[in-house]
Amino acid sequence: MVKLGIIIRLIETVGRGLIRFIEEFGLVMFLFLASLVWSLRPPVRIRAIFKQMEFVGVNSLLVVLLTGIFTGGVLAFQAYHGFRLFSAEGLVGSTVALAMTRELGPVLTSLMVTGRAGSAMAAELGTMRVTEQIDALYTMACNPIKYLVVPRVIAGVLMLPVLTIIADFVGIIGGYLVGVGLLQINSGIYVAKMIEIVELEDIFNGLVKAACFGLILSLIGCYKGFYTSGGAEGVGRATTQAVVIASVCILISDYFLTAAMF
Amino acid sequence: MKKLSIEAKVGFFVIIGILILGYMSMRIGRFKYGPDRGYEVYGYFDSAEGLVKGVPVQIAGVEVGRVLDITLEDGRAKVALLLKPDVTIGEDVEAAIRTKGVLGDRYVELILGAPEAPPMKPGGSIKRTASPANIDTLLKQLDSIGRDFKQITGAISGVFEEKEGQASLRIIVDNLRDLAQTLNQTVQKNNENINRILDNFTVFSTDLREISSTNKESLREVVANFRQASDHLGKTIIAFKQITDKINRGEGTIGRLIQDEETVDTMNQALVSLREIAEKINRGEGTIGKLVQDEETLENINATLTSVNDFLQKEEMFRTYVDYRGEYLFDSDNMKSYLSLRIQPKEDKYYLLQLVDDPAGRTKKTVTTRTVDGVTTTEIKEETEKDDFKFSAQIAKRYYDLGLRAGIFESHGGVAADYYLFDDRLILSMEAFNFNEDEDPHLKFKADYTPFRHLYVTAGFDDFVSDEGNEFFFGAGLHFSDEDLKTLLSGAPIPH
Numbered sequence: 001m002v003k004l005g006i007i008i009r010l011i012e013t014v015g016r017g018l019i020r021f022i023e024e025f026g027l028v029m030f031l032f033l034a035s036l037v038w039s040l041r042p043p044v045r046i047r048a049i050f051k052q053m054e055f056v057g058v059n060s061l062l063v064v065l066l067t068g069i070f071t072g073g074v075l076a077f078q079a080y081h082g083f084r085l086f087s088a089e090g091l092v093g094s095t096v097a098l099a100m101t102r103e104l105g106p107v108l109t110s111l112m113v114t115g116r117a118g119s120a121m122a123a124e125l126g127t128m129r130v131t132e133q134i135d136a137l138y139t140m141a142c143n144p145i146k147y148l149v150v151p152r153v154i155a156g157v158l159m160l161p162v163l164t165i166i167a168d169f170v171g172i173i174g175g176y177l178v179g180v181g182l183l184q185i186n187s188g189i190y191v192a193k194m195i196e197i198v199e200l201e202d203i204f205n206g207l208v209k210a211a212c213f214g215l216i217l218s219l220i221g222c223y224k225g226f227y228t229s230g231g232a233e234g235v236g237r238a239t240t241q242a243v244v245i246a247s248v249c250i251l252i253s254d255y256f257l258t259a260a261m262f
Numbered sequence: 263m264k265k266l267s268i269e270a271k272v273g274f275f276v277i278i279g280i281l282i283l284g285y286m287s288m289r290i291g292r293f294k295y296g297p298d299r300g301y302e303v304y305g306y307f308d309s310a311e312g313l314v315k316g317v318p319v320q321i322a323g324v325e326v327g328r329v330l331d332i333t334l335e336d337g338r339a340k341v342a343l344l345l346k347p348d349v350t351i352g353e354d355v356e357a358a359i360r361t362k363g364v365l366g367d368r369y370v371e372l373i374l375g376a377p378e379a380p381p382m383k384p385g386g387s388i389k390r391t392a393s394p395a396n397i398d399t400l401l402k403q404l405d406s407i408g409r410d411f412k413q414i415t416g417a418i419s420g421v422f423e424e425k426e427g428q429a430s431l432r433i434i435v436d437n438l439r440d441l442a443q444t445l446n447q448t449v450q451k452n453n454e455n456i457n458r459i460l461d462n463f464t465v466f467s468t469d470l471r472e473i474s475s476t477n478k479e480s481l482r483e484v485v486a487n488f489r490q491a492s493d494h495l496g497k498t499i500i501a502f503k504q505i506t507d508k509i510n511r512g513e514g515t516i517g518r519l520i521q522d523e524e525t526v527d528t529m530n531q532a533l534v535s536l537r538e539i540a541e542k543i544n545r546g547e548g549t550i551g552k553l554v555q556d557e558e559t560l561e562n563i564n565a566t567l568t569s570v571n572d573f574l575q576k577e578e579m580f581r582t583y584v585d586y587r588g589e590y591l592f593d594s595d596n597m598k599s600y601l602s603l604r605i606q607p608k609e610d611k612y613y614l615l616q617l618v619d620d621p622a623g624r625t626k627k628t629v630t631t632r633t634v635d636g637v638t639t640t641e642i643k644e645e646t647e648k649d650d651f652k653f654s655a656q657i658a659k660r661y662y663d664l665g666l667r668a669g670i671f672e673s674h675g676g677v678a679a680d681y682y683l684f685d686d687r688l689i690l691s692m693e694a695f696n697f698n699e700d701e702d703p704h705l706k707f708k709a710d711y712t713p714f715r716h717l718y719v720t721a722g723f724d725d726f727v728s729d730e731g732n733e734f735f736f737g738a739g740l741h742f743s744d745e746d747l748k749t750l751l752s753g754a755p756i757p758h
Contacts (some may be wrong), residue, residue, distance in 0.1 A: 046726065169282045
């Protein structure tokens with residue numbers, strides 16, 4: 001009988017895990033729908049949105065620039081070694097450009113922004129929650145979702161594509177500098193092949209992906225912060241979880257978005 | 263240094279992003295394929311293996327178009343080629359599917375024929391095509407040849423292998439041998455007969471010669487008979503002559519008709535007047551004469567035809583669009599309507615005339631300054647006309663995916679930029695107008711999406727920098743070109 005009890009407890013753990021997952025997923029979805037509804041209701045808090053856009057977008061610029069340029073450069077290095085095997089060095093440019101616009105630009109940008117802004121969202125909202133500022137907003141008849149979540153989500157969705165296109169561009173420049181400057185690939189062939197192979201669709205699908213990632217990271221950051229409990233320790237936990245969950249979700253959804261688009 | 267405002271920072275940031283996007287898409291989207299840019303021709307290939315949509319079409323290595331579509335028609339590949347409008351090819355052009363690069367990318371090469379060949383019309387089909395000669399098909403052909411050979415040899419060997427076949431073959435061979443033997447025997451046996459036949463022939467020809475020499479008299483008689491016959495013929499002719507003489511003298515009905523002076527006079531008169539008319543025409547007198555003789559007339563006709571042709575051709579490019587759009591404003595719960603006429607003389611240029619029914623109305627501000635006894639009073643009068651009509655008049659020019667507009671926007675001066683995406687189905691626009699010293703400019707962002715041919719939906723954010731008037735809107739519109747009218751004007755077939 002003892003053994004049966006252990007087995008049941010094990011099964012319970014699995015069940016609890018699933019229920020918790022569904023619960024959390026439901027709460028995130030609820031937050032998404034609520035922020036969607038609230039974002040359509042006037043008045044539009046344009047100033048709050050701008051503030052978040054500055055925080056998510058403008059202040060992430062340096063990080064994204066560095067990530068983009070070095071990713072492009074290292075891609076050119078690696079691709080060069082592969083293509084040299086069958087004398088197709090001219091294809092390095094298109095490889096770098098395709099990889100940046102389709103995959104690395106959106107994903108790396110979103111991961112960087114998750115680390116910078118997603119964590120900050122969770123920490124900010126979490127602190128507001130544990131110091132009961134969010135409850136105070138309720139008592140002032142000010143919907144905290146409208147006031148806190150909506151501007152962050154809008155900023156995430158709008159800013160990530162902009163950051164991504166910048167990352168794409170500097171990534172391609174980084175690849176060019178390494179390919180043409182260091183590895184002595186003919187610049188004409190490099191650029192011509194790139195223009196020939198990269199399609200407008202590649203760039204746009206990358207931007208659509210970036211917008212989806214922006215939604216995911218801001219939503220999860222806000223969600224983790226919004227439902228924080230347990231004081232300062234809880235805030236720390238919420239921040240960590242926000243970054244981890246958002247990063248994993250971005251990578252998983254990236255697979256499905258790519259499968260659906262290309 | 264003054265610190266930049268948040269809005270300015272975000273604004274700069276977004277502008278940089280849009281500029282980079284614009285630059286990149288302009289570099290990539292060199293030759294866009296809207297529905298109107300270029301014309302289609304078709305080529306029928308036995309195999310379009312390896313060919314995909316969008317690969318280039320080249321003439322002498324220069325890209326002149328792209329493969330638009332590949333479909334199956336009667337077991338052959340029908341390849342639609344979209345050529346640039348400035349590229350002309352003759353009807354004797356040859357299309358070949360070629361391979362380039364180490365990776366074996368396929369493309370279509372057009373080989374031009376004689377320069378004097380009549381030009382290919384849009385929608386025409388290329389007569390001569392060459393399918394890709396790859397190793398696969400080569401092997402396949404060799405394979406089929408080999409198979410045919412095998413069939414023949416198989417059949418022969420089958421004949422030899424089968425007992426029946428062997429038997430019949432043996433019979434054939436036996437028959438042949440018999441035939442040859444019989445022939446031989448016949449010739450040998452009838453050697454004498456044949457000799458006699460030949461002798462007879464000799465005798466016959468000798469007789470013939472003798473007949474001709476001995477019967478000379480009879481031959482002469484025959485000739486005499488002929489002469490008699492011809493004499494009779496002469497008499498008959500004389501009789502005929504008498505009849506015609508009778509007619510000439512006016513005897514008999516026909517004679518009377520022909521001999522009657524009146525008849526002849528009438529006929530003469532008719533002939534004279536006919537000649538006069540012809541002479542007049544020749545001299546260029548009279549209306550018809552002038553028409554026929556005057557060089558100018560011909561030139562005029564030619565010029566008219568040319569200008570009609572020009573007009574019709576222009577008519578092909580010239581487009582007019584009528585457009586209605588309604589926007590529902592969420593905040594003020596109102597409808598804003600636009601009725602516009604778009605005149606598009608060229609593909610990349612158009613003029614827009616628009617009538618706007620704006621529920622927000624127009625605010626008129628009058629500042630009156632009066633000085634009475636050294637005291638200056640300033641009176642500001644603000645009048646708002648509700649539900650006012652405004653008008654827009656703009657010129658627009660398009661560069662690749664980017665369109666720029668300038669002119670009058672809702673009765674104020676302004677500029678706008680449009681960004682065209684997904685074959686022009688999605689248009690993102692940013693308008694800025696009403697630049698005014700004491701007010702923020704009116705900025706409007708909108709996105710138009712056209713899922714169907716004449717219908718589109720729109721959504722956007724109007725006047726978003728101002729604190730009062732900013733509001734989201736959502737709406738739909740109808741969009742008609744002059745296609746129907748144009749069909750009547752120029753699309754109808756004209757006999758050449």
